[in-house]
Amino acid sequence: xxxxxxxxxxxRGLLAQTTDRDSLIKELKSAPTKFYIGFDPTAPSLHVGNLxxxxxxxxxxxxxHLPIALVGGATGLVGDPSGRNEERTLNDESVVLxxxxxxxxxxxxxxxxxxxQNPAVMANNLVWTKPVSALEFLRDIGKHFxxxxxxxxxxxxxxxxxxxxxxxxFSYQVLxxxxxxxxxxxxxxxxxxxxSDQWGNIVAGLDLIRKVEGGSAHAFTIPLMAKSDGSKFxxxxxxxxxxxxxxxxxxxxxxxxxxxxxxxxxxxxxxFSFKDRSEIERLIExxxxxxxxxxxQRELARELTSMVHGADxxxxxxxxxxxxxxxxxxxLLDEKTLAAALSQLPKVSISKNEAFPTWVxxxxxxxxxxxxxxxxxIVKENGAYLNNExxxxxxxxxxxxHLIHGRFLVLRKGKRDLASVEVI
RNA sequence: GGCGGGUUGCCCGAGCGGCCAAUGGGAGGGGACUGUAAAUCCCCCGGCUCUGCCUUCGAAGGUUCAAAUCCUUCACCCGCCA
Numbered sequence: 001x002x003x004x005x006x007x008x009x010x011x012r013g014l015l016a017q018t019t020d021r022d023s024l025i026k027e028l029k030s031a032p033t034k035f036y037i038g039f040d041p042t043a044p045s046l047h048v049g050n051l052x053x054x055x056x057x058x059x060x061x062x063x064x065h066l067p068i069a070l071v072g073g074a075t076g077l078v079g080d081p082s083g084r085n086e087e088r089t090l091n092d093e094s095v096v097l098x099x100x101x102x103x104x105x106x107x108x109x110x111x112x113x114x115x116x117q118n119p120a121v122m123a124n125n126l127v128w129t130k131p132v133s134a135l136e137f138l139r140d141i142g143k144h145f146x147x148x149x150x151x152x153x154x155x156x157x158x159x160x161x162x163x164x165x166x167x168x169x170f171s172y173q174v175l176x177x178x179x180x181x182x183x184x185x186x187x188x189x190x191x192x193x194x195x196s197d198q199w200g201n202i203v204a205g206l207d208l209i210r211k212v213e214g215g216s217a218h219a220f221t222i223p224l225m226a227k228s229d230g231s232k233f234x235x236x237x238x239x240x241x242x243x244x245x246x247x248x249x250x251x252x253x254x255x256x257x258x259x260x261x262x263x264x265x266x267x268x269x270x271x272f273s274f275k276d277r278s279e280i281e282r283l284i285e286x287x288x289x290x291x292x293x294x295x296x297q298r299e300l301a302r303e304l305t306s307m308v309h310g311a312d313x314x315x316x317x318x319x320x321x322x323x324x325x326x327x328x329x330x331x332l333l334d335e336k337t338l339a340a341a342l343s344q345l346p347k348v349s350i351s352k353n354e355a356f357p358t359w360v361x362x363x364x365x366x367x368x369x370x371x372x373x374x375x376x377x378i379v380k381e382n383g384a385y386l387n388n389e390x391x392x393x394x395x396x397x398x399x400x401x402h403l404i405h406g407r408f409l410v411l412r413k414g415k416r417d418l419a420s421v422e423v424i
Numbered sequence: 425g426g427c428g429g430g431u432u433g434c435c436c437g438a439g440c441g442g443c444c445a446a447u448g449g450g451a452g453g454g455g456a457c458u459g460u461a462a463a464u465c466c467c468c469c470g471g472c473u474c475u476g477c478c479u480u481c482g483a484a485g486g487u488u489c490a491a492a493u494c495c496u497u498c499a500c501c502c503g504c505c506a
Binding site (some may be wrong): 087228229255258262265292321369378382384414415416 | 461
């Protein structure tokens, strides 16, 4: 079972580094193993980048192991220097507390907390970190750390190069090591997973466990997601793609996956999809044989949107997408279908008693552009469309004649940035 | 605490009294070509009541007809010394 898990993870490209491979496999094989991943509350929501690691967690649970989802109520107050070239700004405790709650909710969608055999559990490192006094911490934990080694860690060394590091963030690795020690003691947690940038922090925990408890535990890291063109995964023009539907609409979420470029879709399927291997291989084949159909992208978008926002919501946004990107004959769509599709888009309402604003104003009002200047620019550059038809002229204002079903206008910027106007 | 260097638009980075909304690169946006893809080529990229006006060059004051550019104070960062 566990060697299968390992082989599968390797095939999917999800293995960066582990501690001694054979003994880890042996450990996993011998019994269901408790393992943990930490998530620091650095934002109000998790984003698609976090999904990589979350789904590996799920794969471990499906293989019979016991996940501990650790939310960094304490570490989130301090700030992880890994992968950053400058100091984080500290967030208020109340803010971090709120984010902890959000993240817990989101994590709960991906793990099974109710199964009898190997239920997932949630933990918060604030529970064991807060009661420890600074003096205790320095004496009991700090004594086991060599500053020489701490300085040698990538996360610290690179910061010494770039902009320096505060004592606060320098201490982060000690806190994370303490987490691992605590989970090892309390729950016999033997494995920590994380992004490959976490290697140093995880290893610090292993050292601490060895020194304090004489025990041995394991580390497993996952490669950081990289796009084929070198740009950062999980970002769109609007910023990060969040799991929170208030921050990234399910429609935008679906579109994010649907627009995956061919060069990346194989990787994404392997990393994010739970389809079996033969199905994934079939989809990869379709990218070569019939790329225009985008079957692989569609399946990917459908699966991920369902997983994060539910099957119903996924079906809705998929229907909206195909309606809006279909034939271009929007007025042929029946009113109900169109209304449903438009409800997924940014929307602005205007009163039927007032004169229609210019469409420059409307574009700006819907938020598809940042400002009126930007709206003017788009119009000037021939990138603005009304009801899928290209129109030019900054002063153009829609009239009743343009309304579809007497209520709707569909505005578009560029190829795929849509918004709706409803007259009420 | 002392001395020196720095803080410029989303990011990096020029500018060092008027010709500066501010060179260049990256990111981003639009068009053409396509498949809601990539690559490529062209264009754009502070805001607005847009042939002009307004607000930006760490913050607040000051000098000057005129300041991102000079002076003063403050904040933060970096280096060396204590």
